[in-house]
Amino acid sequence: MIKIINLTKKYKIKTGNFRYSDFYALDNISTIFKENIINGITGSSGSGKTTLANIISGYDRDYSGEVLYDNSQEKKYDYIRYVFQDPYISLNMVKTVEWHIMTASELNNVDIESSIKKFESTRLDYDDYRSKYVNTLSGGEMQKLAFTIAIIPDPKYIVLDEAFSMLDPINLFYMLSLLKSIRKTISVIYIDHDINRVAFASDYIYILNKGRIIEENDTDTIMNKPENEYTKKLIEYSPDYKKRI
Amino acid sequence: MLIIKNLSSGYYQDKKYHEVIKDINLTVGENEIIGILGPNGSGKTTLLRAIMGEIYSSSGDIIYNGQSIFEKGNYSEFRNNAIYVKQDSFNSLKPLKSINFQIGKLYDWKSFDENYVKSLFSELSLDPAILQMKALQLSDGMRHRVVIAMALLKEPKILMLDEPTTGLDSISTYKLLKILKEIKKKTSIIISSNDVNALFEIADRIYIMYNGMVIEDANFNDLLKCRFHPYTDMILKYVPLYSNKNLVYRPVKNDRHGGCVFINSCPYINNECENDIPYKNINGHGYRCIRYPGWKDDKNN
Numbered sequence: 001m002i003k004i005i006n007l008t009k010k011y012k013i014k015t016g017n018f019r020y021s022d023f024y025a026l027d028n029i030s031t032i033f034k035e036n037i038i039n040g041i042t043g044s045s046g047s048g049k050t051t052l053a054n055i056i057s058g059y060d061r062d063y064s065g066e067v068l069y070d071n072s073q074e075k076k077y078d079y080i081r082y083v084f085q086d087p088y089i090s091l092n093m094v095k096t097v098e099w100h101i102m103t104a105s106e107l108n109n110v111d112i113e114s115s116i117k118k119f120e121s122t123r124l125d126y127d128d129y130r131s132k133y134v135n136t137l138s139g140g141e142m143q144k145l146a147f148t149i150a151i152i153p154d155p156k157y158i159v160l161d162e163a164f165s166m167l168d169p170i171n172l173f174y175m176l177s178l179l180k181s182i183r184k185t186i187s188v189i190y191i192d193h194d195i196n197r198v199a200f201a202s203d204y205i206y207i208l209n210k211g212r213i214i215e216e217n218d219t220d221t222i223m224n225k226p227e228n229e230y231t232k233k234l235i236e237y238s239p240d241y242k243k244r245i
Numbered sequence: 246m247l248i249i250k251n252l253s254s255g256y257y258q259d260k261k262y263h264e265v266i267k268d269i270n271l272t273v274g275e276n277e278i279i280g281i282l283g284p285n286g287s288g289k290t291t292l293l294r295a296i297m298g299e300i301y302s303s304s305g306d307i308i309y310n311g312q313s314i315f316e317k318g319n320y321s322e323f324r325n326n327a328i329y330v331k332q333d334s335f336n337s338l339k340p341l342k343s344i345n346f347q348i349g350k351l352y353d354w355k356s357f358d359e360n361y362v363k364s365l366f367s368e369l370s371l372d373p374a375i376l377q378m379k380a381l382q383l384s385d386g387m388r389h390r391v392v393i394a395m396a397l398l399k400e401p402k403i404l405m406l407d408e409p410t411t412g413l414d415s416i417s418t419y420k421l422l423k424i425l426k427e428i429k430k431k432t433s434i435i436i437s438s439n440d441v442n443a444l445f446e447i448a449d450r451i452y453i454m455y456n457g458m459v460i461e462d463a464n465f466n467d468l469l470k471c472r473f474h475p476y477t478d479m480i481l482k483y484v485p486l487y488s489n490k491n492l493v494y495r496p497v498k499n500d501r502h503g504g505c506v507f508i509n510s511c512p513y514i515n516n517e518c519e520n521d522i523p524y525k526n527i528n529g530h531g532y533r534c535i536r537y538p539g540w541k542d543d544k545n546n
Binding site for chain 2: 043044045046123138139140165166167168169170171172173174176177193194195196197199200201219223233234237238239240241242243244245
């Protein structure tokens with residue numbers, strides 16, 4: 001269980017010569033991310049989704065407030081893993097797929113057989129891909145490899161910040177179904193800007209706007225009986241192939 | 246207006262020619278929105294670049310207003326009437342120059358009608374104040390709209406957009422699509438995308454590509470009613486939407502070679518599929534599947 005209390009993050013913006021004003025990327029957030037479910041976070045661009053993901057995964061330590069992992073401030077090794085939107089910064093372009101899988105399992109003291117099984121669960125054949133260099137893979141295949149590396153040590157939580165943005169629709173459908181099947185062992189925090197896609201994947205949804213959580217509830221309640229005006233707007237404007245503009 | 250006949254095109258790599266798209270037939274009418282749908286690596290961008298004449302085409306013809314664009318005099322006229330907006334709108338703007346500067350460059354530094362520019366900007370719901378801002382200071386959605394506004398200043402007859410909705414949140418996507426619907430009254434639009442939802446909301450006619458071939462093309466209404474190719478059926482069934490929450494997807498992996506482009510992921514194959522497959526047409530609904538309508542019956546397998 002990850003608990004955050006009064007979390008605030010502010011940036012200083014230059015407004016003139018020697019004059020600065022505060023910009024609140026996150027404004028006094030308190031909530032709990034439960035275990036063994038998929039938590040979905042959504043909101044329009046600039047609402048603070050990535051800032052929140054950076055802070056709870058321990059990537060950004062410059063904030064005020066508290067983040068508690070199982071009621072302690074210390075984060076255990078292997079407690080949480082983070083997959084970025086951009087796969088280029090989490091992979092080494094001039095090494096092979098085999099090198100990535102081997103190194104990840106050696107560093108985490110994991111059996112190589114089980115790592116290969118995890119790679120193959122993303123619908124890529126290990127024998128075809130083991131000797132390929134990463135810079136010859138397509139964006140979707142890179143994102144699948146980055147996801148595999150993150151789940152190799154069996155972390156308790158995994159944070160996906162638009163981690164499947166380069167996949168084509170059928171592969172996206174498959175990967176989101178895969179998330180649903182692993183959520184009993186690895187809890188997921190899934191971030192996306194399309195509320196319909198988040199509702200498809202997750203069990204519990206948080207809606208961010210201008211650095212605040214304006215609504216959080218079960219998926220069914222949010223999609224059928226939204227309370228906030230902004231949530232209604234997000235649902236109305238979310239693209240759906242059966243609607244026609 | 247624009248007719249593409251049996252176009253094949255590709256790239257040179259190490260002095261060897263690799264064909265990427267094969268045998269494409271496509272028709273664009275007046276005031277029509279054409280959608281090109283396909284997964285990554287299916288040749289959508291290559292097709293748009295080939296239509297613009299940016300890359301080498303090994304065979305086929307592109308006919309604009311009754312004349313082939315590959316003949317000498319016609320190409321410049323086509324280039325003046327067709328505009329291609331690239332996938333990353335940063336490629337078309339100088340980051341450190343103001344928007345005013347970049348519009349001036351469009352007009353070759355001659356004087357231009359500023360009121361017309363401002364009215365066009367407000368039509369695309371852009372504040373005229375951003376004329377003084379640098380491209381670096383704009384957000385993604387704004388930059389897309391600025392590039393589309395700059396394309397419209399040239400008054401094109403054909404506007405080609407390569408993945409215009411990637412990286413935009415749902416509210417900006419809705420606004421952009423609404424604007425494209427307005428622009429349709431003046432020009433024809435070709436949109437390539439891998440997002441099923443956004444494309445079906447505006448496109449009038451949709452071409453589905455897979456591995457460099459068009460495998461199905463139809464009016465959007467016919468396509469929603471009935472699909473002739475198994476791949477089209479799959480992408481419209483497995484859409485990550487809240488209403489499909491309980492759907493389960495069982496992947497299929499075959500080990501066959503030759504014939505249909507979709508042979509290795511198709512759940513309905515038999516031995517016929519390894520032959521070359523002709524492109525058939527029923528009442529303006531084209532498809533490239535040898536097993537239609539047979540595969541519709543063994544759905545329960």
